[in-house]
Amino acid sequence: MSWAERSAANLLPLSVEQRRFPVALREWVYAGDMYDMETPGGTCELCGHPDIRYHFKIVNQHNGNEMLVGSECINRFGIAATDPLGNVLNPEESRQRVNRDRRFLVTEAKKRKLINTLVELAGVEEQFNIQSFISYVMERDAFTPDQLAVLFWRLDQHHIGYTPTDFKLTIRRDREKTQLRRMAAWKIRKLWPALSASQRRWVQENTDYESVAFSASKVWPFHPIWFDRRRPRLSKPLIEYVTGNTPSWAHETIRNWEEVYSRSGAVDMINFVTREVFEPMSQADMREVIGQYDHYAGQTWLDAAIDPQYKPSKMRSVFRMYDENPSYYFTGKLENGICLSSLNGGPWFSDSGGNHRTVVAKFACERKFEETGIYPHVSGVMKHHYFADLEALDLFKRLLEFRDHGIHVSVERRRLNESRLHGKHLFEYTPAFFVWDSRFGGDARSQWLCAQQFRRFARHVLRQNGQITRLERLQHYWLQFGRSDYESLIYKSQ
Numbered sequence: 001m002s003w004a005e006r007s008a009a010n011l012l013p014l015s016v017e018q019r020r021f022p023v024a025l026r027e028w029v030y031a032g033d034m035y036d037m038e039t040p041g042g043t044c045e046l047c048g049h050p051d052i053r054y055h056f057k058i059v060n061q062h063n064g065n066e067m068l069v070g071s072e073c074i075n076r077f078g079i080a081a082t083d084p085l086g087n088v089l090n091p092e093e094s095r096q097r098v099n100r101d102r103r104f105l106v107t108e109a110k111k112r113k114l115i116n117t118l119v120e121l122a123g124v125e126e127q128f129n130i131q132s133f134i135s136y137v138m139e140r141d142a143f144t145p146d147q148l149a150v151l152f153w154r155l156d157q158h159h160i161g162y163t164p165t166d167f168k169l170t171i172r173r174d175r176e177k178t179q180l181r182r183m184a185a186w187k188i189r190k191l192w193p194a195l196s197a198s199q200r201r202w203v204q205e206n207t208d209y210e211s212v213a214f215s216a217s218k219v220w221p222f223h224p225i226w227f228d229r230r231r232p233r234l235s236k237p238l239i240e241y242v243t244g245n246t247p248s249w250a251h252e253t254i255r256n257w258e259e260v261y262s263r264s265g266a267v268d269m270i271n272f273v274t275r276e277v278f279e280p281m282s283q284a285d286m287r288e289v290i291g292q293y294d295h296y297a298g299q300t301w302l303d304a305a306i307d308p309q310y311k312p313s314k315m316r317s318v319f320r321m322y323d324e325n326p327s328y329y330f331t332g333k334l335e336n337g338i339c340l341s342s343l344n345g346g347p348w349f350s351d352s353g354g355n356h357r358t359v360v361a362k363f364a365c366e367r368k369f370e371e372t373g374i375y376p377h378v379s380g381v382m383k384h385h386y387f388a389d390l391e392a393l394d395l396f397k398r399l400l401e402f403r404d405h406g407i408h409v410s411v412e413r414r415r416l417n418e419s420r421l422h423g424k425h426l427f428e429y430t431p432a433f434f435v436w437d438s439r440f441g442g443d444a445r446s447q448w449l450c451a452q453q454f455r456r457f458a459r460h461v462l463r464q465n466g467q468i469t470r471l472e473r474l475q476h477y478w479l480q481f482g483r484s485d486y487e488s489l490i491y492k493s494q
Contacts, residue, residue: 255291
C-alpha cells in the first residue's frame with residue numbers, strides 16, 4: 001500500500017466523505033493543539049510514519065473526530081489551519097502557522113534540556129547557585145558571556161554532556177559587550193558554537209579574537225591540548241601548514257549535501273534515485289570534494305580546520321592523529337572511514353561518515369602536492385554514486401502545487417535489481433507514481449504510473465495549468481459509461 005493509499009485508508013473512515021480522499025481532507029483543520037512526546041516514539045495516525053516526536057492534532061469540523069499527525073503531513077496534504085479566532089487560513093498562512101508552532105516545540109524542548117543540564121550540574125557542585133541561573137535564562141532566554149563561560153567550564157570539569165548550541169548568548173547591553181571584549185581567546189572559542197551569525201560578526205569586528213586566534217596570516221597559537229610537544233616530529237604539524245600556507249581554495253565555502261540531495265521537506269530525493277553504486281575501498285581525488293552533509297557546511301574549509309563549528313575537540317584529535325601517522329590516508333588504512341557521495345556524476349560530498357577526516361585529508365593532500373609536485377589520492381574511501389531522475393523530481397514538485405485543483409500525487413521507489421561487479425555493489429530502482437485526479441467530479445480517477453507515463457501526465461497538466469478541456473470531460477464520460485473505466489487517468493499519452 002502506498003503512502004497516499006495508506007493515508008486515505010486512515011482518514012476516510014473518520015470523515016463524513018467516505019470515498020473521495022481530496023474532498024475528505026477539506027473537512028479537517030489544525031487549530032493549534034500540539035504536543036512534544038519527549039522521545040521520537042509515536043506514529044503519525046494519518047500516513048503511519050513512525051518515530052514521530054512532535055504531534056499536531058487535526059480535527060474534523062463536521063463530526064469532531066481527531067487525529068494526531070506529523071507537521072509534514074499537514075503541509076503535504078494542504079490541511080488548513082485556523083487562527084486563534086477560528087478563521088480558516090489560506091494555504092500559505094496555514095503552512096506558516098504549522099512551521100511556526102513546530103519551531104516553538106523544538107525551542108521549548110531545547111530549553112527543558114538546558115534546565116535538566118543545570119540541575120545535573122547542581123547535583124555534583126554544591127557551590128553552584130542553580131536558581132539564579134534558571135531565573136536569568138527564563139527571564140532573558142539567554143546567558144551573559146561570563147555566565148556561559150563559567151557554565152561550560154564547570155560542565156567540562158564534571159564531565160557532564162551538553163550541546164553548546166542549546167545555550168543562547170546575549171550581548172544587547174554594554175556590560176555584556178565589554179565582557180566579550182575582555183574575554184580571552186580560548187574562552188571565546190569555547191563559546192563560539194552558542195553565538196548567532198550576527199554575534200559572530202560582532203566579535204570579529206569588535207574584538208581581537210579573529211586576528212589573534214584565527215587569522216590565516218599568522219601561525220596558530222596552539223593550546224597545550226592540541227599537541228604533545230614532548231613527542232618528536234619529522235615536520236611541523238599540519239595545522240601550522242594550514243594557517244601559514246593557506247591554499248586559495250581553503251577560503252571557499254563548504255557546500256551542503258542537503259542542497260544537492262534533499263531528504264527533508266515535502267519531497268524526498270531518494271524516491272527518484274534509479275541507480276546506486278557502492279564502491280568500497282576506492283581512491284578519491286580530494287580536489288573533487290566540495291562539501292559535506294551538515295557538520296561544517298556553511299563554513300569555509302579554513303574555518304572548519306581552525307574554528308570548527310561542530311565538535312572542535314574531535315577536529316583537533318584528527319589533526320593530531322594525522323601528524324602521528326601521515327600515511328594513514330594514503331595506504332588504505334582508512335578502511336571506508338571517509339564516505340563520499342555524488343549525484344549524477346557530479347562533485348563529491350562527504351556524507352554518512354568521515355566529515356572531520358575529509359577536512360584534514362584535503363589539507364594533507366595539498367601539502368604533499370606542494371612538497372612533491374604530485375597530487376596524491378586518498379585510499380580506502382567508500383564512494384556512493386547516486387543517479388536520479390531529476391526531470392521527474394521537478395515535475396513532481398510542480399504538481400504538488402495543484403492540490404487545490406484536485407490533483408494529489410505520491411511516489412515510492414521499487415527495487416528492480418541488485419548485483420555485484422568488480423567489487424562494486426549495484427542497485428537499480430524505478431519510481432512508481434500514484435496519481436489521484438478528482439477534477440472531473442464524482443469519484444476520483446486514480447492510477448499507478450511509471451516514470452515515463454508520469455512525465456507525460458505532468459507535462460499535460462502543466463501545459464493546461466490544471467484545467468480540463470471539454471474534450472477531456474467527454475472522454476471521461478465515455479470511459480465511465482461506455483467502458484466502465486472509472487480509474488484510468490486522462491491525458492495525452494504521446
